[in-house]
Amino acid sequence: MNQSNIYDFLNVDQDPLYQSLQSLQTGDRYRLDDQTEIHCNVHGLYEVIAEETEQAFSSLEDCYSYISACGFEVKSDRL
Numbered sequence: 001m002n003q004s005n006i007y008d009f010l011n012v013d014q015d016p017l018y019q020s021l022q023s024l025q026t027g028d029r030y031r032l033d034d035q036t037e038i039h040c041n042v043h044g045l046y047e048v049i050a051e052e053t054e055q056a057f058s059s060l061e062d063c064y065s066y067i068s069a070c071g072f073e074v075k076s077d078r079l
Helices: 016-023 060-070
Strands: 029-031 039-040 046-049 053-056
Touching: 016 060, 046 060, 053 060
Parallel strands: none
Antiparallel strands: 029 039, 039 046, 046 053
């Protein structure tokens, strides 16, 4: 069972995390928490790099869905 958040019911474009990821340019990195970062690589893939996993996504929506589904702890000072 997945925990819902308010952006499951509102437009995700209003989510500060989604907005931060959307603003990534090629080569940029976004620190999600102390052990996880999202990198936009030269091929346009969003790479989620964490302590025990590394996943790549071709779309922002897939990356955002993965982060939401996996329950990463997003620190409020990072938004």
